[in-house]
Amino acid sequence: MRRSAAPSQLQGNPFKKLKFIPPGRSNPSPNEENTKMSPDVKLFEVVASKNTFLQLQNNPRICSSNLPTEGSAREINHGHNYSGKHCPEASVMATLDPPHTVHSAPKEITVPKGQEEEEPDSQVKYFSVVWCKASKKKHKKWEGDAVLIVKGKSLILKDLEGKDIGRGIAYKFKELENLEEGHRVMIGGKEVEVMGIISPDDFNSGRCFQLGGGSPAISSSSEAAKKCFSNPFKSVCKPSSKENRPNGFQDCKPRHDPHVPNSLVMSRPDSNQQWMFSKNRFPVVDVVIDPHLVYHLRPHQKEGIVFLYECVMGMRVNGRCGAILADEMGLGKTLQCISLIWTLQCQGPYGGKPVIKKTLIVTPGSLVNNWKKEFQKWLGSERIKIFPVDQDHKVEEFTKSPFYSVLIISYEMLLRSLDQIKNVKFDLLICDEGHRLKNSAIKTTTALISLSCEKRVILTGTPVQNDLQEFFALIDFVNPGILGSLSSYRKIYEEPIIISRQPSASEEEKELGEKRAAELTCLTGLFILRRTQEVINKYLPPKIENVVFCRPGPLQVELYRKLLNSQAVRFCLQGLLGSSPHLICIGALKKLCNHPCLLFNSIKEKEYSSTWDGNEERSLYEGLVDVFPADYNPLMFTEEESGKLQVLLKLLAVIHELRPTENSKAGGVGLNLIGGSHLILYDIDWNPATDIQAMSRVWRDGQKHPVHIYRLLTTGTIEEKIYQRQISKQDLSEAVVDLTKTSEHIQFSVEELKNLFTLHESSHCVTHDLLDCECTRDKDGTGGSLEKFPNSRNCQLGPHHQKSNSLKPLSMSQLKQWKHFSGDHLNLTDPFLERIRENVSFFFQNITNQSTAI
Ligand SMILES: Nc1ncnc2c1ncn2[C@@H]1O[C@H](COP(=O)(O)OP(=O)(O)OP(=O)(O)O)[C@@H](O)[C@H]1O
Ligand SMILES: [Mg+2]
Structure with missing residues (x-):
């Protein structure tokens, strides 16, 4: 009896593909017949004829090809004339290689206690092993697979979840040095038999574990899937030539002509995918995005649609149909999803049959109407029948009617109507602002999982990689089990990565953490796509950002x-x-x-x-x-009691006077407030992401007016300090932009508190003082203050038409590039600033996209 591996553990695992053959077995098994065959070529043929080889060959671990140490790994792994670390034939051959696995009696290594031996500066070696409790029985009942780490004279045994299950020291160095396949060793009451060598690269990346714990079976032939996600648009298939089309194709034509210029044609499924997904062997038909939509799509949106299509069709990761579209705010994730839904609902690659019938969109309550409007904006009201749930439209109506194909519902309402919703078979699930699923234990997540819809898409504007546990939850939601269990994920990825980032980490720990992080990014990068604001900037009107220092x-x-x-x-x-x-x-x-x-x-x-x-x-x-x-x-x-309030009221008055039709409103996550073009940020938050959220509500695609943003700060007070903290942290690192981080999460030193609790009464702008700007120095360069200069001096350190590259918080050095001047400056050309100058001690201003035609 031996432990049988869970199916998830077998997937895509070259190590697990090794046929497990208990050592010393007396009854010959069918496998033994194979093992008796010689030469090796025959073994190869036997396996290949069972299709295993072909399947495996087509399943290379995509990311491994990108790893720099590939070459060395090959050598280590396959000393027996085979090459290719993940080369499946090598794995199969090794398994069936008779001398080690079946016929040769395993060598027993005795473990001497306390034997003194010179331990050379040895390298670490890794082995895949099987283990069982130590016993004298001849026929072992192996209990599990494990990884054995040999370092000098000591051993560590880890299970496939990365947990230590045995340790031993003071072994004979010579014996360990020659450890190889078939050898046995005792460790902490366990008997271990070596099954194969693991390359340092496979250990460092964590592959040797997750291969056993549920690694993705990578799509067999999609070129896009063979590398980390880069540019899916490049992989868009050219329409098949007429000659190549199968017979009977005339009967199932593509819905739109794939040959017209600018057509957007989806990737064709390869033969494996056809075999897997098209049981009826329908001819393959090109899936072509509706030209009506293509006309409006931005280039990044075309790429995004191809990406989403490939993900949900299982073309990127075999048998997995999930995706995370994490584009920065305002990049039109909604339109990309609408295009996907509309396409899949009308078309499909197999005989042209539609891929989906019903779609469920779950979104924050405030955005249900937004989705409805976007559907209408891009597809009108006739093409697709959507059903947004609100006070007047109950879920029941949707469930009873075959008329509607898309249900749009808030997360809260979903929980309340779960029983009814469960009665509907949804083929596609889209979770907007899906970072709220970052906790797998919360009701919303479990409710959505219970719907058992395979094709799952998470939309989020916030980066998803900031917290490794939350990251796991999101990944596991869209592609369940792809990273193994949570406990193995913690051991294999989270712990080494976190340890490597601590200042006390050793070089070894750093390297391990980096490798594991790279592997994780690589695995998940196949179905996560994030683009930044840069891709959309050129379509946006000018943005005039002002930081306004108001006198208290x-x-x-x-x-x-x-x-x-x-x-x-x-x-x-x-x-x-x-x-x-x-x-x-x-x-x-x-x-x-x-x-x-x-x-x-x-x-x-x-x-x-x-x-x-x-x-x-x-x-x-x-x-x-x-x-x-x-x-x-x-x-x-x-208003006299508050400097900022005075400025606010004057601003509102002048906006109303000069731009009566541009109404300013409050904004929230996911909202489009392109009706407003003046944004006043009154209350400062520790987290710059809050400002960015608000800013991207108004400065987004579809905005017709120049956007004016005013960040109001009370001069010399804690508000300046909070602002400085926002921007100075940016210089140190790309600080985490996470809306959940508040002042409660921030640690302050006594020095920092002293600074926070100081009022600078005589300064025009403490932030400017900190910039060490030329205008605060006297001619000799000996230092001085702004007051030494005429107040009208317009100090500009750099080009003020800075191109903001992304929705990243501003940094101190960037601020230095902004145009800045004291409130008493004489020639203020900005009519809005002109009106508030009386209450303002200092301004910073930056204009983005000044030349954009609007
Ligand atoms: N190709 C386009 N042409 C013109 N306007 C567009 C285009 N794509 C999207 N938009 C508009 O851009 C605005 C932002 O789109 P959307 O709400 O989908 O952004 P988002 O990526 O979901 O951002 P968030 O993360 O903030 O929710 C919407 O008003 C939308 O209609
Ligand atoms: Mg959105």
């Missing part, structure tokens, strides 16, 4: 000073308080910057609250109420 009002300054002098802040700087008092202090300062009335409300709330338990908050607010006028009414607040 006198009441704000007085309250600010008082807050900084509070016991809470002082204790905070001495690190004397528990919990997170700095967060309370930061919150209070932020409120004050927005408007003193907000702080007043908080003070009063605490005062009247029966649970006056927050000591820190009490000490922070002590005496503050006395600074407000005795009759202060927070409902009757005035």
